[in-house]
Amino acid sequence: MEPTLGFIVMAFSFGSIIWKRVRFIQERRHIRKKTHERKAKWGGELTVVSGLASFIGMHCDLYITRQDQLIVEDAISARIIPPAELSRIGLFYGSIFDYLSDVDLARALKFQTIPRFNHVRAWIRRNPTARRRLIVAVMFENPINELEYSEMAVFSDIDKKGNLSAFAIRPEIAVKLAVLPKPRFGRLKGKKRQTSDLKPVSHT
Numbered sequence: 532m533e534p535t536l537g538f539i540v541m542a543f544s545f546g547s548i549i550w551k552r553v554r555f556i557q558e559r560r561h562i563r564k565k566t567h568e569r570k571a572k573w574g575g576e577l578t579v580v581s582g583l584a585s586f587i588g589m590h591c592d593l594y595i596t597r598q599d600q601l602i603v604e605d606a607i608s609a610r611i612i613p614p615a616e617l618s619r620i621g622l623f624y625g626s627i628f629d630y631l632s633d634v635d636l637a638r639a640l641k642f643q644t645i646p647r648f649n650h651v652r653a654w655i656r657r658n659p660t661a662r663r664r665l666i667v668a669v670m671f672e673n674p675i676n677e678l679e680y681s682e683m684a685v686f687s688d689i690d691k692k693g694n695l696s697a698f699a700i701r702p703e704i705a706v707k708l709a710v711l712p713k714p715r716f717g718r719l720k721g722k723k724r725q726t727s728d729l730k731p732v733s734h735t
Contacts, residue, residue, distance in 0.1 A: 575694035581650040582684030599703040621668040623711035625661040640709045661689045
């Protein structure tokens with residue numbers, strides 16, 4: 532009886548893994564299809580963390596159009612952000628907040644102003660998986676909409692559907708992008724990391 536029960540549990544677990552993998556592939560295909568339908572150069576699905584009127588934790592689709600515009604689209608509305616309004620973009624892992632203050636992070640990303648990441652830190656504490664996922668921080672030249680945008684919007688690739696490797700190599704993004712390396716937990720255990728240890732992998 533026990534071996535049979537063990538086999539059932541193992542089969543159920545294996546089936547669950549396969550289902551999740553198939554579901555993930557289907558969702559990625561769906562994103563590619565929507566990107567193609569919009570004739571966009573890039574598309575990905577991320578989670579809103581801070582800076583937009585969308586509910587925190589809401590999934591949204593991001594696209595880069597042929598006019599280099601950044602479109603942020605959720606279940607409620609779509610926002611079009613002209614390329615001239617994008618000041619700087621940071622790409623880094625959520626665990627970076629364990630080692631850097633807002634001032635240090637702004638310096639490492641070469642942001643012109645010091646952003647407030649307190650809402651992002653609080654969200655990551657509630658969603659610890661996000662520590663192992665990439666964060667995208669987009670700094671604006673000016674608030675595009677005084678009622679909606681702050682100086683920065685932050686997104687998380689917590690579900691790993693952001694297609695951010697392709698995002699980072701887009702020429703129109705790369706010229707404004709700073710990528711920080713993933714912290715090495717073993718070497719940094721018990722101490723704060725210095726800003727000098729986090730030189731951008733690519734920046735302008």
